[in-house]
C-alpha cells in the first residue's frame with residue numbers, strides 16, 4: 034500500500050503490464066464433447082477455441098486459452114496476476130476449496146485481466162475462468178474487473194469482457210454481493226467517459242454477474258446455446274412448480290426476448306469483435 | 319442477536335412493512351404507478367411526499383400484511399417491471415432534485431419464468447448502473463429482509479442503514495445450506511457463516527448505521543424519520559461532484575484494498 038504524507042492512502046491500483054504466464058497444460062489430455070462425445074486432444078481443442086468441429090458445441094474453455102484464441106498473437110499483457118482474495122468471513126472450508134481450485138486451474142483468481150490487440154485494435158480484455166470456482170465473483174474478481182474499467186477509462190480504451198460465472202461467491206457473503214455494485218460503478222464511469230464495453234456472455238453467465246456488468250455492455254454478444262439468466266433453473270422450477278420450456282435462458286432465448294445484440298459462433302467472433310472495435314476507434318487527439 | 323434470530327425476525331408476519339414506514343414517516347404520500355413498459359408491479363411501492371416538510375421520493379419493496387395483501391404484493395418479490403418502476407421514479411427524482419429514500423424488504427427478486435423473459439438480470443443491473451451516478455442523494459434502509467441482488471438493486475446508495483433485527487445476504491441461509499451441506503435444514507448454521515446481521519455488516523463496512531427497533535408498534539420510526547431527514551439534508555448540501563465521488567468510493571473500497 035502506498036502511504037502518503039498523512040500516513041493514509043489508497044492501494045496502488047495502477048496497471049503494471051506483465052508478460053502472461055503460459056497456460057497450464059490441460060489436466061485431462063483428452064476432452065470429449067459433452068454433446069456428441071467426439072474425443073479431442075485437449076490442447077488442440079483449446080487452440081481451436083474449444084468448438085466441437087463435429088456438432089458445433091461451444092465447450093467451456095479456460096480463461097487463458099480463451100484470451101490466447103481471441104488476442105492477436107503475442108499482444109496480450111496481463112495486469113495484476115498476483116492479486117488474490119482472502120477469507121474475510123472465515124468461512125468453513127473456503128480456503129481449502131479455493132486452494133484446490135488454484136492448484137487445479139493454475140490460476141490465482143477467477144478472472145484474467147489485461148490489454149491486447151484484436152485484429153490490430155488496442156483493447157482492454159477480461160476473461161473469467163470456469164476452473165476457479167466457476168468464475169464466481171469474490172472480492173478479488175470484483176477488484177480486478179473494477180481496476181480494468183478504471184484503467185480503460187483513463188487510457189480511453191474499450192473493454193472486451195468474456196463473462197462466465199455461476200454468480201456471486203457465497204463464501205465471501207455480502208462482500209461478494211457488493212462487488213456487483215463496485216464493478217457496476219466502474220463500468221458506468223468508463224461509459225460516461227465515452228468508453229465502449231462489449232460484453233460476451235459465455236456458458237454459463239448467471240446470478241450476480243448476469244445482474245451486473247454482463248448486462249451492462251454497450252453491445253452484448255452471447256455464445257450459441259450459452260446459459261444466461263438471473264435465477265437458477267431449479268429455483269424457478271420449485272417456485273412456479275412446472276417444468277421449464279426447452280431453450281429457456283439460453284442465448285437464443287435472450288436474443289428472441291431482446292436482451293442481447295447477437296448470438297455469434299466463437300469461430301466468427303474474433304472477426305466480429307475486430308470490426309466492432311474498429312468502428313468505435315477513437316482517433317488520437 | 320444470533321444470525322438466525324435476525325433472519326426469523328426479518329421474516330416475521332408481525333413486522334412492519336415498507337408501507338407502514340411510509341405512512342408513519344412521510345406526509346401526504348402520493349403513490350405513482352407503473353413502469354411505462356409492461357405493467358405495475360405491486361411488490362414495489364413508489365411515490366412522492368414530504369419528509370419533515372421537504373419533498374422526497376420513496377421507493378419501497380412491500381410484502382403486505384394479510385394473506386390477501388401478501389398475494390397481491392407477490393410476497394415482496396419484485397419482477398423486472400418493479401425495478402423499472404423504481405428506475406422511473408429515480409429518474410424523476412434526479413430531474414426535480416428530490417432525494418431518494420429506499421425501503422428494502424425482500425427475500426429476493428422473483429425467480430419466475432416471466433421475470434426471466436422480461437430480463438430480471440438486466441433490470442437489476444440497470445438500476446444499480448443508474449443509481450451509481452444519479453445526481454441526487456440516495457439513502458437505503460434494509461427494514462426486513464435484504465435478499466441478494468433483488469435488495470441491492472435498491473441499495474446502491476450514499477449510505478445504507480439496517481434495522482438491528484434485519485438481515486442482508488448474498489444468498490438465503492437455506493440456499494447456502496443446501497449448497498454447502500446438501501441440507502436446507504442447516505439454515506441456522508449457514509446463517510452464522512454468512513455474517514448477515516446488522517452488527518456483522520457494520521464491521522465489514524457494508525452498512526453505516528444500525529437502527530434500534532424498540533417495539534413492533536413502530537415507535538422507532540419517529541426517531542428514524544428525524545435521522546433520515548437530517549442525513550438527506552446533509553447529503554443535499556454536498557456539491558454533486560463530491561456526492562458522486564463519495565458514493566463511488568463507498569463501494570470502491572468494499573472487499574479490501576488489495577495492496
Ligand SMILES: [Zn+2]
Nearest residue numbers: 066069085088
Ligand atoms: Zn460435439
